[in-house]
Amino acid sequence: MNKQNIEAAKEKFGKLLEEQLARVEAMKAQGDFIDYTKLDKIIIGVCGGDGIGPAITGQAQRVLEYLLKKEVDSGKVEFRVIDGLTIERRAAEMAAIPPAVLNELKECHVILKGPTTTPRKGDEWPNVESANVAMRKELDLFANVRPVRIPEQGIDWTFFRENTEGAYAVGSKGVHVDENLGVDFTVVTTQGCERIIRAAFEFAKSNGKKRVTAVTKANIIKTTDGKFLDTFKEIGKEYPDIIADDWYIDIMTAKLVDEKRRRDFEVLVLPNLYGDILTDEAAEFQGGVGTAGSANLGKRYSMFEAIHGSAPRMVTEGRDIYADPCSVIRAGAMLLAHIGHNEEADKLYKALDICTITEKKLVITGRDTGATSAAFADYIMETIENMN
Numbered sequence: 001m002n003k004q005n006i007e008a009a010k011e012k013f014g015k016l017l018e019e020q021l022a023r024v025e026a027m028k029a030q031g032d033f034i035d036y037t038k039l040d041k042i043i044i045g046v047c048g049g050d051g052i053g054p055a056i057t058g059q060a061q062r063v064l065e066y067l068l069k070k071e072v073d074s075g076k077v078e079f080r081v082i083d084g085l086t087i088e089r090r091a092a093e094m095a096a097i098p099p100a101v102l103n104e105l106k107e108c109h110v111i112l113k114g115p116t117t118t119p120r121k122g123d124e125w126p127n128v129e130s131a132n133v134a135m136r137k138e139l140d141l142f143a144n145v146r147p148v149r150i151p152e153q154g155i156d157w158t159f160f161r162e163n164t165e166g167a168y169a170v171g172s173k174g175v176h177v178d179e180n181l182g183v184d185f186t187v188v189t190t191q192g193c194e195r196i197i198r199a200a201f202e203f204a205k206s207n208g209k210k211r212v213t214a215v216t217k218a219n220i221i222k223t224t225d226g227k228f229l230d231t232f233k234e235i236g237k238e239y240p241d242i243i244a245d246d247w248y249i250d251i252m253t254a255k256l257v258d259e260k261r262r263r264d265f266e267v268l269v270l271p272n273l274y275g276d277i278l279t280d281e282a283a284e285f286q287g288g289v290g291t292a293g294s295a296n297l298g299k300r301y302s303m304f305e306a307i308h309g310s311a312p313r314m315v316t317e318g319r320d321i322y323a324d325p326c327s328v329i330r331a332g333a334m335l336l337a338h339i340g341h342n343e344e345a346d347k348l349y350k351a352l353d354i355c356t357i358t359e360k361k362l363v364i365t366g367r368d369t370g371a372t373s374a375a376f377a378d379y380i381m382e383t384i385e386n387m388n
């Protein structure tokens with residue numbers, strides 16, 4: 001029996017290795033980042049997702065259409081609403097992303113995405129893979145960029161989380177060797193490390209940052225985290241003006257709460273799972289994951305998303321019109337900057353600060369005691385209008 005189990009596990013493992021080696025070849029063949037200035041038209045896909053997603057994403061779209069009015073009118077920018085990325089349809093088709101939806105996504109250049117439900121053990125949904133994780137893999141969105149800023153505390157961090165490898169690469173393909181032994185895999189590639197680490201250093205260089213910090217557990221996870229760290233040290237040499245230091249994830253998690261030290265960190269680059277965890281911790285200081293936007297960048301496609309959940313209860317209670325659209329609007333500002341509309345992005349960031357911190361003429365409470373998302377989007381647009 002043992003022998004048979006081991007053979008079956010080996011076969012599965014062999015398939016995984018083949019898939020991963022194919023991914024390496026695909027990465028080797030990849031060119032540089034897309035140049036949006038060379039496109040006749042930029043297509044922005046708007047993918048509402050689940051729960052409150054369509055409601056808040058629709059409001060973010062209104063704000064972006066307002067800021068890009070000239071480009072939309074002249075046909076340089078097109079918005080396309082992509083409907084089918086819902087848990088109901090994904091469950092019906094038993095697909096992380098229904099194939100027809102994936103085709104629509106692939107016709108876009110950048111995507112603004114609302115939250116999608118990730119099924120978990122014991123809930124009503126079948127165990128389809130997370131749409132988030134699938135989209136990152138399918139569109140090869142390898143750099144998850146998550147900024148956290150708290151100006152009054154001197155905090156200005158930008159996390160570059162690797163988004164396609166590590167514990168997530170084959171996270172749904174572990175092996176139950178027999179009823180007692182389960183094995184998961186974590187994956188690293190030279191190409192995967194190089195592209196995320198280089199992206200972090202390039203960002204530091206072009207934004208006047210003085211320090212890039214790698215976060216691993218290379219003392220224990222020697223092969224994969226070891227490769228990540230070795231690659232970091234090699235690439236760091238190409239940027240002599242930038243300090244390249246490294247920390248282990250356990251002490252890094254502690255340092256983020258150390259008020260005397262934490263403001264010294266600037267750009268952090270880290271494997272997928274550590275990035276997932278540390279960015280939630282970091283966002284919490286800023287006011288919670290609901291306040292953060294997140295960019296998922298690849299060479300051909302990019303996707304911008306809110307990092308909070310889909311709050312299905314708000315929909316069943318008829319409160320989705322009161323959902324807070326700020327996080328997805330912030331993701332929209334990141335999208336604008338990414339496609340080269342920096343001036344519009346800056347206006348939007350400024351308006352978000354005015355509307356949520358300094359002026360706060362409208363407050364969102366998530367129920368009818370506060371403003372609707374539509375009224376809030378109006379408020380943002382009026383605020384921008386008054387800047388002109």
Ligand code: IPM
Nearest residue numbers: 118130132133276279294307
């Ligand atoms: C995130 C989320 C996702 C992740 C989930 C929803 C699959 O936590 O974007 O950080 O684990 O990456």
Ligand code: MG
Nearest residue numbers: 275276277280
């Ligand atoms: Mg997370």
